[in-house]
Amino acid sequence: MTKRISLTRYLVEQQRVDGHIPAQLRLLLEVVARACKSISQAVNKGDLGGVLGVATTENVQGEMQKQLDIIANEVLIEANEWGGHLAAMASEEMEGIYVVPNRYPQGEYLLLFDPLDGSSNIDVNVSIGTIFSVLKMPEDDRGVDEGDFLQPGHRQVAAGYCVYGPQTTLVLTVGDGVAMFTLDREQGSFVLTRENVQIPPDTQEFAINMSNMRHWDEPVKRYVDECLAGKEGPRGKDFNMRWVASMVADVHRILTRGGVFLYPWDKREPDKPGKLRLMYEANPMGWLIEQAGGAATNGRERILDIQPAKLHERVSVILGSKNEVERATRYHTGL
Numbered sequence: 001m002t003k004r005i006s007l008t009r010y011l012v013e014q015q016r017v018d019g020h021i022p023a024q025l026r027l028l029l030e031v032v033a034r035a036c037k038s039i040s041q042a043v044n045k046g047d048l049g050g051v052l053g054v055a056t057t058e059n060v061q062g063e064m065q066k067q068l069d070i071i072a073n074e075v076l077i078e079a080n081e082w083g084g085h086l087a088a089m090a091s092e093e094m095e096g097i098y099v100v101p102n103r104y105p106q107g108e109y110l111l112l113f114d115p116l117d118g119s120s121n122i123d124v125n126v127s128i129g130t131i132f133s134v135l136k137m138p139e140d141d142r143g144v145d146e147g148d149f150l151q152p153g154h155r156q157v158a159a160g161y162c163v164y165g166p167q168t169t170l171v172l173t174v175g176d177g178v179a180m181f182t183l184d185r186e187q188g189s190f191v192l193t194r195e196n197v198q199i200p201p202d203t204q205e206f207a208i209n210m211s212n213m214r215h216w217d218e219p220v221k222r223y224v225d226e227c228l229a230g231k232e233g234p235r236g237k238d239f240n241m242r243w244v245a246s247m248v249a250d251v252h253r254i255l256t257r258g259g260v261f262l263y264p265w266d267k268r269e270p271d272k273p274g275k276l277r278l279m280y281e282a283n284p285m286g287w288l289i290e291q292a293g294g295a296a297t298n299g300r301e302r303i304l305d306i307q308p309a310k311l312h313e314r315v316s317v318i319l320g321s322k323n324e325v326e327r328a329t330r331y332h333t334g335l
């Protein structure tokens, strides 16, 4: 049974006892957690809050923004801009970076986020979430620009998500394993409910949007066909399928009981490497999965080794139980 300690105490111990994180990073993570609590409140209200449905604007991806997408983005910006721990922020909902205004002190961290991932599920009351990633400003850097964000995922110093589902749960890594904190609404604080999360290396559960099957590349078709063939097929065991269409919910299930998640390149938009975004979806989720003993690739290479060329670049994603990810990746590389 995990001892019931608050997120604050966990972070203080990560700072003081284990020396894993400096004070400025601890402060940043506490501010992000507080922002997630505010977002959870807004999401929780649903129709009562009058904020469901679409706004009249599109995001950088050309997708209609939900009102709650915009609200969540504003909550994260306003919570983090004044604290003195950040130089700038980047968001799925903003074209360019947001440099901390001169009226506030600038810090050494860069915060990237998808403020409300899975937002197509908002109106149907299915779990959604906030995904965040923290990088450090490059050394002896003068002034912050978009180029400072273009670091491979293995340079992250913290990553996590907050899933707004039956429980509101913050999942976090600072490089010392994965811990989960459940929001105690009576206390108004996140309480440690799981630590040293480990994903089983094998699984019988895969997650993919099957409606795209006719568009997949051969290696993905082979992997999924073998899962569907079950006991009588080459895998010699039956598989179950899940697809929430909310990456946060699918990844949370995998961290909780194992599984493999695939959002591969497909022929619908052949010039795009995939649908999901590298910097604020695949990188933070990929690090969490690796920290829990899983693996995350784009079908050919480790997600965290990809050198980003653009802030909003997309990537093909295969992540989860190590042996399954390695199998699906082998089908792509032939190795």
Ligand code: P6P
Residues within 6 Å of the ligand: 117, 118, 119, 120, 209, 245, 246, 247, 248, 263, 275, 276
């Ligand atoms: P599809 C949500 O919009 C998202 O970015 C991820 O959270 C999710 O895994 C994926 O897209 C769902 O995409 O094409 O199945 O609707």
